[in-house]
Amino acid sequence: MRIEVSFYGFVRDLVTTPKLVIDTSDQTTVREVLDSVVKRHGERLRERLLSATGELAANVQVFVGEQPTTSLDQSIDHAHDHCAEVKVFVLSATAGG
Amino acid sequence: MARTEPFQIRIADLRERYRPQREWAEGRGLLLILAHFFTGAGAGAWLFAVPLGSDTGLVAGFFLAVLGAVGHLFFLGRPERFWRMATRMGSSWISRGLVGLSLFLVTAFLYLALLFLAAHTTTLGSILLALSMLGALWTIIYKGFVWASSKGIPLWNTPLVPALYIAYALRGGAAVLILLAGLGIQLGAWEPLEPIKLWLAVSTAVLVLIYLEVMRGSGMTALRSVNLLLFGKVALPFYLGAVLLGLIVPIGIGSFAYLDHIPAGLLALVGLLSLLGDLSIIYCIARAGLYRPLPT
Amino acid sequence: MVIDLKKCIGCTGCALVCKAENATPPGILWLRVVKHETGKYPQVRRVSVPLQCMHCAEPPCMEVCPTGATFQHPNGIVDIDAELCVGCRYCMMACPYDQRFFLSAERTYFPGHTTPFEQAGYQRHQAGVVSKCNFCTPRLQRGLEPACVANCMSRARTFGDLDDSNSEVSKLIRDRAGYQLHPELGTNPSIYYLPP
Amino acid sequence: MQTENAQEDLWIPTTCGLCYSVCALKVHRVNGTVIKIEGNPESATNRGRLCPRGVSGIMLLYDPNRVNVPLKRTNPNKGLDVDPGWKEITWEEAIDTVAERLRKIRREDPRKLLMTGTVTTQDEVPFSRFFTMAFGTPNGWNSGAGNHCGTAEHLYGALLHASWAKQPDSDHCRYLLNFGSGVGSGSYYTVTGMAQRIAEARLRGMKHVAVDPFLSPSAEKADEWIPIRPGTDAAFALAMLNVLLHELNVYDAEYLKHHTNGPYLIGADGSYLRDETEKVPLIWDPVDAAAKPFHSPEIKDFALDGVYAVDGQRARPAFAVLKEHLAPFTAEWAEPITTIPAATIRRVAKEFAEEARIGSTVVIDGKALPYRPVAVMYFKGAQGHKNALLNCMALELLTEIVGASNVPGGLLGMNSCSVGEPETGQPAWIPKADRDGLMITGYWPSFPPPYPPKEVRATETIDLRGLIPTCPGSSGALPVVMADPKRFAVPYQIEMNLHLGSNYLMTFADPEAVARAFQNVFQVSFALFLDESTYLSDIVLPAASYLERLSHTADWMSSNAAVGEWCYHVRQPVVDPIAQRRSVCEVLLELVERLEMREEFYAFINLLLKLKEPHMLDPTRCYSWSEIVDRRYKSVFGEARGLEWFKKHGVLKWPKQAEEVYWKPSSSARVPIYFEWFKTLGEKVKAQADEIGIELDTSAFQPLPEWRPCRAHEENSPGYDFYAIYYKLPMQTFSGTYDNPWLDEVCQTNPFAYGVAINASAARQRGIEEGDWIEITSVATGHTVRGQAALTEGIHPEVIAIAGCGGHWSKYLPIANQDGKGLCFEWLIPVGLDNVDIPSLTQDTCVKVKVVKATDRGSKRSSRSSRLNDLNHLNDLNPG
Incomplete structure (x- = not known):
């Protein structure tokens, strides 16, 4: 399966590219995808994306297709066409009343 | 606080429990005080000048009244509509006053014109004189009722106020004539005035005391007003103007006159001080006017 | 009109909606809210009381008016015909509720600047005359409630016919012991307050 | 035109x-x-x-003092009182300058950009956040709300009510215990709607008990006013809890068993006991005398009390731990702290317990629901203190213990649950349970929601929220960190501030200290007025007011009252922007093009506005602002109800269903009464702080409430014998409305709006009479502010109360800057972490002050620090 991983916000600066294409097995999870991204781009990215316990960092938002996910164990299914889409965002905290 | 504009002062007043009236005492409101003073003193002078046969007194009285009328006119927000004020004789003391004052001014003017042009008495002259005296009397009487019929201001809303105003107008009239005499331009006999003047001064003083005492007992608002007069922001003009200059000094000098002949200069001073005193008391009572407490 | 002091929160919205509706110039507050405190710490009560023209059945202001500018509509509303007013301010001295305002000179909210709103609205106000609340008579003629009633954000105001004993206002006055301000003066105000 | x-x-x-x-x-x-x-x-x-x-x-x-043209600073010196020397420039030049700066920063490190907004620009702020996120900075500050923000309150909103804020059920509540919130009185959320609803409730007979140092606009409407010493609300609440659990034995066992973590077993170390396989918390089933996973279908009953041995460990249900914890907090203990007689505390607790009517039900929409007509409200008043986290916990537990949370009559989250508009089923959100069975909000206006607990990390943001993830809103730490980022191991310094309509100098704390944090920042202000904070700006852009602009969303979570109908609105210009004013969102769209970040920006819009095909933005073309707004509406409400529909109709509404309003009985998500994870979180924060090398007092991270004194309580300098507090007025919003001449006029008729409320006897003892000018000096900042005394019996004798945010000094605000137009409270409040509740980063807003009658009666300075004139030394230190 081909997975297109897009980066936004300041993750993009660390990845130095807005988009990566990864080829994986048909059964994969968000964790595996991020691991492979981190492998390519180094530990600094891991620090930003993942917490010390290896979970998704608080202000990182991952979308699989149009669905947001909070769990790294979310599996990535074969999309309608051949390519699944994973978007990785770093959101900044907001609000105050 | 930088509340110098009248509208800012008005807003600041609105949060007071006892709000001062300002329209009839401050800013252009001073014109109204002067108007009441001048018309009162003028009409008073006219009334005294007739029996004393003082033509100068008549002229002075007339012109003072004219001055007062001008003051009245320019106090109005819309002077050009002044004539409308004559239309509510049935209920409004201002309407009544305008008619009385007009009667006085018109007939006094005609009488004076006749006096100086024809230089002798005629029946017409007598009628005019009688009418003018009626007008003058009317003018003297109505003023107090204008204030007394103001339901919003408890200090004024009493029958004592008309009595006080009548007393002050008469005293003012007498004072005008005495002032003229002191200045050496009094043509008629003024000596009879002196005891009248003294009596008026003493009785006015008594009346003021009674008035203040009665008002002290007429509810919280009137009491506060009296306190303003006696101890508050109006105390200075009250003690200095109304009491010292207007009552004590003239009474003192007046009493002295019984013992000895008064020099002309002193006489003029008595007249002038009395007038100042009259003006002060009108001003003070106006300034001390407070509205009733709201909400209760 | 009935003003429920239990509901009123003293926000002054009525004072300003009156200003907006009637475009009253600076310093002219046809409607205001006062705070009234009673008691000693810690047993204290502070009540907000909106005040405006009481539309007295026996209006002392009308009695003293020398020109007839102050008049009473057949429905009891006390109004001023600005064209007749000479600005003697006698009515201001006669009103026991201090609810009349004299506009001494034309003035705008921002010195030296007239906003488009003021340009449009101030034509209704001439200098040199006295003005006051008229229960939004122009609104009433369009079948609307006075602005202060329509906007009150705690719905503390009820407008209606006091002469009709079945009206909402009459019922409220009966059920909740509505009272008038300074009833001892015999002015018989048309504004009743419901106790807090 | x-x-x-x-x-x-x-x-x-x-x-x-x-x-x-x-x-x-x-x-x-x-x-x-x-x-x-x-x-x-x-x-x-x-x-x-x-x-x-x-x-x-x-x-x-139509205010002629509004900013009408772009301006640039000509005076290189910056400071509170330094006139920037404004010079008019063209929009072209302004955008060029801003774009160039942004490009440079983005190249170097995008995190150097900060955006400050406030809740009055809340339609523009979220959209601007998309901009900053796409730009690549995590830094934002809702600064205009600083002192006014219910920071810790919002945290418990998330943890207990699945909502940003909460309201009493105005339709059914019978006993409202209000610790200084303005609900129903002209401030707080859905002001106008709640004013009507609470007024109705008063007539209906709801008893309102106000616990407040000042007989505030809200307390004025209460049936009973209980004056309390500032910052001791938690002691009152703890004593009430003590009376409920130890004297009256009143609590809602059913609610605690099924809707809270009350039955979860707590081990000796204070943590949950978890089962071996699933690692989920255990409860004790007294029927089977066995520990079971909390969600086990085999549970016959939940134990709330007792001590049990589980796998050799001593374990007690959380409720039992709580109950024992409360034992020392008797009414007699609270009396000297709060100055409230123990008998009063007992009576209120008894009234509260009786009115809670535990066990009763009411039928709504054909469903029988628990009826608990009591609610405990608070906002900045009770929570604006050091130890806000623990204070709020105590207050919230009152509601939880009697089961009055999100049920008829009780305390309701404001729109915790939405099943969506009937036609489209949108927008929809629903609170759900995490693995521990505890509630995660269905929707949270900020990101991420405060629960589940987040990872503690070396602080990356300038507001310390990475290190302390429990802070849900306006961080009280930002000016501290910004002034010295190195100390906090923040690897960059803020260089530029996009400043969206917040006057942070007058709404946070000591303006001098806050100014120091912003002094070296290139500030671009979208401004309505040249207010105090624009004195620090380099570029000022004329912003369109809410009457001149279009918004993608007028509403947010707390726009609708908790009860009633769902309501979505349009914000459209009613006149074209006057002069050269422009909408912030339109300017940002232009900047996006200039910075060539359209692709990312659109991606964020698509995602965060949840745009749906065919309305998603295509990065190959450029959209106008109104097109984006149209797509937003159509994505949520369907093809037929785009922008044009909203412009014409203004409002889309539909009735709320009972299970949306009273969602708790049907929700499987539990809420904590024992905040188990706070302890470990605190330990992590401590460890991380130690590593960074900063000293942080993390002792307030604990699972159960206590009362601890504020700094002000321990301050004993002679002469400083008053607490200064502030409160909100119904006729002003923060500092932003003070130049409005109409509002100014009504404030002038109110003795307290611009004055200083002071106890009449206490004032007279000091020779202070009504209207006298007084000087108020803060022990913490040394600043003095001047104001006029408003004597009242309705205030605690130890307290002075200052309303709103008056006391402006900008020379460009000719109405607000006059003497006698209120005081700027912030001069009294120090900036610093020792004045902040660490777990929630809440700024403490009470302080000890000295009050003396002013002697120089001629002085015109009413509101300024006497030290201000010496402030120019700052410019010497920091040129440019």
Whole structure:
């Protein structure tokens, strides 16, 4: 399966590219995808994306297709066409009343 | 606080429990005080000048009244509509006053014109004189009722106020004539005035005391007003103007006159001080006017 | 009109909606809210009381008016015909509720600047005359409630016919012991307050 | 430009933007001129009514003191009192300058960009956040709300009510215990709607007990006013809890068993006991005398009390731990702290317990629901203190213990649950349970929600929220960190601030200290007025007011009252922007093009506005602002209800269902009464802070409430014998409305709006009479502010109360900057972490002050620090 991983916000600066294409097995999870991204781009990215316990960092938002996910164990299914889409965002905290 | 504009002062007043009236005492409101003073003193002078046969007194009285009328006119927000004020004789003391004052001014003017042009008495002259005296009397009487019929201001809303105003107008009239005499331009006999003047001064003083005492007992608002007069922001003009200059000094000098002949200069001073005193008391009572407490 | 002091929160919205509706110039507050405190710490009560023209059945202001500018509509509303007013301010001295305002000179909210709103609205106000609340008579003629009633954000105001004993206002006055301000003066105000 | 059509007479629907309540408006425009703003009766939010601010918007629209052209600074020196020397420039030049700066920063490190906004620009702030996120900075600060933000309150909103804020169930509540919130009195959320609803509730017979140092606008409407020493609300609440659990034995066992973590077993170390396989918390089933996973279908009953041995460990249900913890906090203990007699505390607790009617039900929409008509409200008053986390916990537990949380009559989250509009099923959110069975909000206006607990990390943001993830809103740490980022191991310094309508110098704390943090920042202000904070700006851009702009969303989570109808509104311009004013969102779209970040920006819009095909933005083309807004509406409400529909109709509404309002009985998500994870979180924060090398007092991270003194309580300098507190007025919003001449006029008729409320006897003892000028000196900042005494019996004798945010000094605010127009409270409050509640980063807002009668009666300075004149030394230290 081909997975297109897009980066936004300041993750993009660390990845130095807005988009990566990864080829994986048909059964994969968000964790595996991020691991492979981190492998390519180094530990600094891991620090930003993942917490010390290896979970998704608080202000990182991952979308699989149009669905947001909070769990790294979310599996990535074969999309309608051949390519699944994973978007990785770093959101900044907001609000105050 | 930088509340110098009248509208800012008005807003600041609105949060007071006892709000001062300002329209009839401050800013252009001073014109109204002067108007009441001048018309009162003028009409008073006219009334005294007739029996004393003082033509100068008549002229002075007339012109003072004219001055007062001008003051009245320019106090109005819309002077050009002044004539409308004559239309509510049935209920409004201002309407009544305008008619009385007009009667006085018109007939006094005609009488004076006749006096100086024809230089002798005629029946017409007598009628005019009688009418003018009626007008003058009317003018003297109505003023107090204008204030007394103001339901919003408890200090004024009493029958004592008309009595006080009548007393002050008469005293003012007498004072005008005495002032003229002191200045050496009094043509008629003024000596009879002196005891009248003294009596008026003493009785006015008594009346003021009674008035203040009665008002002290007429509810919280009137009491506060009296306190303003006696101890508050109006105390200075009250003690200095109304009491010292207007009552004590003239009474003192007046009493002295019984013992000895008064020099002309002193006489003029008595007249002038009395007038100042009259003006002060009108001003003070106006300034001390407070509205009733709201909400209760 | 009935003003429920239990509901009123003293926000002054009525004072300003009156200003907006009637475009009253600076310093002219046809409607205001006062705070009234009673008691000693810690047993204290502070009540907000909106005040405006009481539309007295026996209006002392009308009695003293020398020109007839102050008049009473057949429905009891006390109004001023600005064209007749000479600005003697006698009515201001006669009103026991201090609810009349004299506009001494034309003035705008921002010195030296007239906003488009003021340009449009101030034509209704001439200098040199006295003005006051008229229960939004122009609104009433369009079948609307006075602005202060329509906007009150705690719905503390009820407008209606006091002469009709079945009206909402009459019922409220009966059920909740509505009272008038300074009833001892015999002015018989048309504004009743419901106790807090 | 405005149409000059003599026939024009329009009523245009839109929304108010003068506070966070977002009331619906109908604006009357005649021949191009706005002549009246009325409440839109179609809207359930305000039901046709407006507060004084809303009515006065005309004067904001046409205020000649508004910023009408772009300006740039010519004076290189910056400071509180230093005139920037404004020079008019063209929009072209302004955008060029801003774009160039942004490009440079983005190249170097995008995190050097900060955006400050406030809740009165809450339609623009979220969109601007998309900009900053796409830009690549995590730094934002809702600064205009600083002192006013219910920071810790919002945290418990998330943890217990699945909502940003909460309200009493105005339709059913019978006993409202209010610790200083303005609900129903002209401040707080959905002001106008709640004013009506609470007024109705008063008539209905709801008893309102106000616990407040000052007989505030809210306490004035209470049936009983209980004056309390500032910052001791938690002691009162703890004593009430003590009476409930140890004297009256009143609690809602059913609720605690099924809807809280009360039955979860707590081990000796204070943590949950978890089962071996699933690692989920255990409970004790007294019927089977066995520990079971909390969600086990085999549970016959939950134990709330007792001590049990589980796998050799001693374990007790959380409720039992709580109960024992409360034992020392008796009414007698609280009396000297709060100054409230123990008998009063007992009586209130008894009334509260009886009125809670535990066990009773009410039928709503055909369903029998628990009926608990009591609610405990608080906001900045009770929570604006050091130890806000523990204070709020105590207050919240009152509601939870009697089961009055999100059930009829009780305390309701504001729109915790939405099943969506009937046709489209959108927008929808629902609280759900995490693996521990505890509730995660269905929707949270900020990101991420405060629960589940987040990872503690070396702070990356300038507000310390990475290190302390429990802070849900305005961080009290930002000016501290910004002034010295190195100390906090923040690897960059803020270089630029996009400043969206917040006057942070007057709404946070000591303006001098806050100014120091911002002094070296290139500040671009979208401004309505040249207020105090724009004195620090380099570029000022003329912003369109809410009456001149279009918004992608007028509403947010707390726009609708908890009960009633769902209501979505439009915000559209009622006149074209006057002069050269422009909408912030439109300017940002232009900047996006200039910075060539369209692709990312659109991606964020698509995602965060949840745009759906075919309305998603295509990065290969450029959209206008109104197109984006149209797509937003169509994505949520369907093809037929785009922008044009909303512009015409103004309001879309539908009734709320009972299970949306009273969602708790049908929800499987539990809420904590024992905040188990706080302890470990605190330990992590401590460890991380130690690693960074900063000293942080993390002792307040604990699972159960206590009362701890504020700094002010321990301050014993002679002469400093008053607590200064502040409160909100119904006729002003923060500092932003003080130049409005209409609001100014009504404030002048109110003795407290611009004055200093002081106890009459206490004042007279010091020779202070009504209207006297007094000087108030803060022990913490050394600053002195001047104001006029407003003597009242309705205030605690130890307290002075200052309303709102008056005391402006900008020379460009000619109405607000006059003497006697209130005081700037912030001069009294110090900036610093020792004045902040660490777990919630809440700024403490009470301080000890000295109050003396002013001797120099001629002085015009009413509101300024006497030290201000010496402030220019700052410029010497930091040139440019």
